[in-house]
Amino acid sequence: MKKILSLILIVTTVFSFVGCSKKADVNVKTKDILDDIKGEIAKDMKDKGVKEESLKDGKLPGFMDIDLTKEKNPFAEILNKEDIKEGYVLQQMMNVKSDLIIVLKAKDESKVKNLKASLEKIKKGQVNTWEKYLPDQYKKVQNNIIKTNGKYLVYITYDKPEKIEEIFNNALK
Secondary structure: OHHHHHHHHHHHHHHHHHHHOOOOOOOOOHHHHHHHHHHHHHHHHHHOOOOHHHHHHHOOOOEEEEEOOOOOOOOOOOOOHHHEEEEEEEEEOOOOOOOEEEEEEEOOHHHHHHHHHHHHHHHHHHHHHHOOOOHHHHHHHHOOEEEEEOOEEEEEEOOOHHHHHHHHHHHOO
16 A cells, blocks of 8 residues: 555656646747737727728738748848747838837747847837827837747737737747
8 A cells, every 4th residue: 555655646746847847848930929919909990990891811901010031121120130030010000100019939049138129129219209209109108018938029019018918928828
């Protein structure tokens, strides 16, 4: 009986340590995270009266999304393409809204610090632009969220940044 109890205790201990060990490297596509974010924004747009037919094929009226690894982009001078494995920008087409969401996956963990510093520069640029332009948009910029999770980073300037942050967090669980 003691041998059986000892065996159970050992097995339980081993499984406890395995359960507490470091989580395996997450491999989520940034495009999938972006698509989930776009779904949330589409929902918000519907709540504000945008018609369903305007939201077909994952397109958001008034927004553009840019693949940072393939296209020439307005952030090329700030975000080093060599640091980015995957990355997308979702932003307003018109200069009357400060909405800007950037989802990045660094090539490796050593690049995360540089990318985060670049996102801080982007925020500083947004602050400089919006503090003199439109007060309601400046308030959104002040509530900006920049977050990292392993090799992933997100930059959020949006009406409800916490909702976007939750999507980012859930995608990387």
